[in-house]
Amino acid sequence: MVMVLLLLLLCCLMTLDCGATGEQSNTTYFVNSAVCKMPYVDPFTEDVLKIMTPKKLEKCRSDSDIIVAEYDFDMKVYRLHIREEQAVSWYKRNTTLECKYEKIVRDLINKQVDNSFRVLYRRTLTQDFLVPPDLHYALVHCAVVNGKEKRVIQSDGIAFVQDYDGRSSEELPEKIEEHPKPSVLIFGIDAMSRINLRRTMHKTFRYLQQPGWYTLQGLNKVGDNTLPNLLAMLTGYSAEDTDKICDVRKLGCFDKLPFIWKRFKDLNYTTAMAEDKMNISTFNYLKPGFIEQPVDYYLRPLLMAMMKTFNGSEFFDKNLCLGRHLTFAYLWDFAKQFIQRFIRTAKPMFGLFWTNSFSHDYFDMTFALDDLFVEYFKQFEGDGLFNRSIVILTSDHGMRYGYLRQITTGYLEERMPMFYIYLPPWFRRKYPRLVGNLVKNRNRLSSTFDIYMTLQHLLQLNSTKNADIQPMSATCPTCQSLFYRLPVNRTCEQAGITEKWCTCHPRVTVTMEPYARPMALAIIRQMNDDLVKKNLSDLCANFTLTNIIYLDHIIELNRNATADDSEQYYVIEFSTAPNIGIFEVTFSWINRTATLNMDINEISRLSIYAPDSKCVSDPISKKFCMCKNAIRINSLRAGTPN
Numbered sequence: 001m002v003m004v005l006l007l008l009l010l011c012c013l014m015t016l017d018c019g020a021t022g023e024q025s026n027t028t029y030f031v032n033s034a035v036c037k038m039p040y041v042d043p044f045t046e047d048v049l050k051i052m053t054p055k056k057l058e059k060c061r062s063d064s065d066i067i068v069a070e071y072d073f074d075m076k077v078y079r080l081h082i083r084e085e086q087a088v089s090w091y092k093r094n095t096t097l098e099c100k101y102e103k104i105v106r107d108l109i110n111k112q113v114d115n116s117f118r119v120l121y122r123r124t125l126t127q128d129f130l131v132p133p134d135l136h137y138a139l140v141h142c143a144v145v146n147g148k149e150k151r152v153i154q155s156d157g158i159a160f161v162q163d164y165d166g167r168s169s170e171e172l173p174e175k176i177e178e179h180p181k182p183s184v185l186i187f188g189i190d191a192m193s194r195i196n197l198r199r200t201m202h203k204t205f206r207y208l209q210q211p212g213w214y215t216l217q218g219l220n221k222v223g224d225n226t227l228p229n230l231l232a233m234l235t236g237y238s239a240e241d242t243d244k245i246c247d248v249r250k251l252g253c254f255d256k257l258p259f260i261w262k263r264f265k266d267l268n269y270t271t272a273m274a275e276d277k278m279n280i281s282t283f284n285y286l287k288p289g290f291i292e293q294p295v296d297y298y299l300r301p302l303l304m305a306m307m308k309t310f311n312g313s314e315f316f317d318k319n320l321c322l323g324r325h326l327t328f329a330y331l332w333d334f335a336k337q338f339i340q341r342f343i344r345t346a347k348p349m350f351g352l353f354w355t356n357s358f359s360h361d362y363f364d365m366t367f368a369l370d371d372l373f374v375e376y377f378k379q380f381e382g383d384g385l386f387n388r389s390i391v392i393l394t395s396d397h398g399m400r401y402g403y404l405r406q407i408t409t410g411y412l413e414e415r416m417p418m419f420y421i422y423l424p425p426w427f428r429r430k431y432p433r434l435v436g437n438l439v440k441n442r443n444r445l446s447s448t449f450d451i452y453m454t455l456q457h458l459l460q461l462n463s464t465k466n467a468d469i470q471p472m473s474a475t476c477p478t479c480q481s482l483f484y485r486l487p488v489n490r491t492c493e494q495a496g497i498t499e500k501w502c503t504c505h506p507r508v509t510v511t512m513e514p515y516a517r518p519m520a521l522a523i524i525r526q527m528n529d530d531l532v533k534k535n536l537s538d539l540c541a542n543f544t545l546t547n548i549i550y551l552d553h554i555i556e557l558n559r560n561a562t563a564d565d566s567e568q569y570y571v572i573e574f575s576t577a578p579n580i581g582i583f584e585v586t587f588s589w590i591n592r593t594a595t596l597n598m599d600i601n602e603i604s605r606l607s608i609y610a611p612d613s614k615c616v617s618d619p620i621s622k623k624f625c626m627c628k629n630a631i632r633i634n635s636l637r638a639g640t641p642n
Ligand SMILES: *[C@@H]1O[C@H](CO)[C@@H](O)[C@H](O)[C@H]1NC(C)=O
Pocket: 024, 025, 026, 027
């Protein structure tokens, strides 16, 4: 099967009338219980529509691949084919084509194993070369040679999903129903709320309305950025609780954590994991990554080699392209190979494929991805994925900064990641009660810890109640599989969601009250004290308040009547000088004593911080540092943001 990706030149039409196929448009709450009122968010409000621009996808390169890899299912071997006809435009008289390949491996000697790669050897490539089974990643180069003159005309990177044990190729039993353990493939789009999926990926959204797909409208995130939410989903631990096992900033810590793929591996699954953008990868962004390769099939060494070897400046967008194609395409092609290779084998598959290249920085860039995304799902369909596997499309959180975050619904949208799960026909027939429960849970409060329990459940389908599923989430013992009924009156606390991220409570705007300003000043004082405490006051300027954008009082629905009524929760958004910092803080306040209580590390920075914070490297400090050497705007003129 040819693995070359045909990049389609796509024109994104902004068709907004998907109401007929979608979620009811007159719902007012996603969750509506006595203790949780999670408001419905309209994806198509005027303030978003007016700035949203459909993006167009272009090819990274205009020429066609000279080298293509094909897997021969009869011979069980990869073959590299040189398409000489693709090189003729470079030929002059007497030129010949010369192609070479380099064997790439993870560099186990390097201290930063996950950020390294090694070229083991470089050899000349012959036509229809049979790839040896120990070659997992290769860089390939083709050059035109004319006497002593030699010019490289194409370079690329290729991953091979090789057999690593004979059992991977045992055939599947005839009846899938008799297979006790379903394959589980998780596809993730970083920073994508369910609302933004509907807003920017119309075709994908429509695809997800087909029979067999289920969603959760009451899913609430549990941590600020990607790592804590993925830790919850994949280990059942919060970031605070993994700290008790080891410090994730130290090399070797991630290797120790009980990632769910280890459980799948123990139960004889074939495992894969990959992300597309190397610099902002979940386990590598300002973190050291893994020492041991975490799964059987791991794309990172190849993409690392490509990123460090190839010069990206000739692409239409160097943030989206790598080598000769979209970084996203290398990732999804890897998933496709993994699926094609193992869909028909006796061992089930577990895969996590996480893309951030399109979605991380601009909320509407995913317009450009929509057609291609559906195209891949249709290819997976053709490979038989949906006939037998469980497929999850999910995210970590919504957009955390920029325009989308600053409009009124941004607060909610940030906290509402998407979750879609596909259950194949045999699963629906065999487990109708579990499916019924999942449907009931659609509009109940759920969290990423519940997704962890759901994955555990898929490994323990003989369980009869949630308590049978072991181990349970260490951080949230009241979290549970989504295949069992969630309580109607579930509180954020029961779902492992802290007050800061909880979207259950109604809010009343009190910006004009006289206590708003003392509250804002108290918070800013604490932020400045924190700069001193972290020894950053030489590098970072103190903050001063320029404007209170809003102050909301949180009406706690599950308020314990005997609790101290004088402590109240608020959300405030304000701007600061120098430059323009826009912050949002959830805090509690005791009026009688004017006591402020907040977790400084959980303050949200809504304005983009990259240009202000180059002088520090710690991810939390970056949010709170206006580098003294980067003051661009006169403090006095830094007015209200618009
Ligand atoms: C909208 O609300 C009305 C009244 O509550 C209800 O009858 C109708 O079915 C709802 N429509 C949808 C699409 O949910």
